[in-house]
Amino acid sequence: MANKNNPAPGDGLRSVRTTSLFRAVNFELYTRPNAVIMGLGLLAITGCAGYIAYMRSKYEGLGYYGAVKEDGTEEFVKRKSKWD
Known part of the structure; x- marks a missing residue:
């Protein structure tokens, strides 16, 4: 990691002097991406979309x-025959 006194290009927000409150509130800006958590999130979103399509x-x-x-809202209505 680069020295805080001499930030290198590409360091991003890690090199900027900030308060601990800013780092606590914006935690995702200072952590590295986690492939396992990202995969679980993608799996959850895909599962939800699949369930909605199935239903x-x-x-x-x-x-x-x-x-x-x-009024623009969608409602599921049972099909009716003209002969009923």
């Missing part, structure tokens, strides 16, 4: 469809 396809398979109301 949407499940409702559509049961005969529901996404209808947009007049």
